[in-house]
Amino acid sequence: MRIRVDLSLCQTHAQCVFAAPEVFSLNDDDELVYDATPADASLPAIEEAARACPVQAIFLDED
Numbered sequence: 534m535r536i537r538v539d540l541s542l543c544q545t546h547a548q549c550v551f552a553a554p555e556v557f558s559l560n561d562d563d564e565l566v567y568d569a570t571p572a573d574a575s576l577p578a579i580e581e582a583a584r585a586c587p588v589q590a591i592f593l594d595e596d
């Protein structure tokens with residue numbers, strides 16, 4: 534599984550960080566950082582994060 538966040542859309546509201554903290558986090562500059570190839574076990578949390586994102590910036594690519 535791969536994920537991609539369109540950082541041009543992201544407004545760092547961090548809903549994804551609350552939904553899937555093992556995948557998404559904010560760095561010291563309050564910029565979003567994320568694991569682009571997370572474990573499959575994180576899928577439910579990532580789907581929740583994608584739903585929660587207010588600007589729909591999270592894209593999932595299941596393979």
Ligand code: SF4
Pocket residue numbers: 538542543544545546547548549550557565585586587588589590591
């Ligand atoms: S929820 Fe969306 S806008 Fe907020 S930090 Fe995550 S990707 Fe960015």
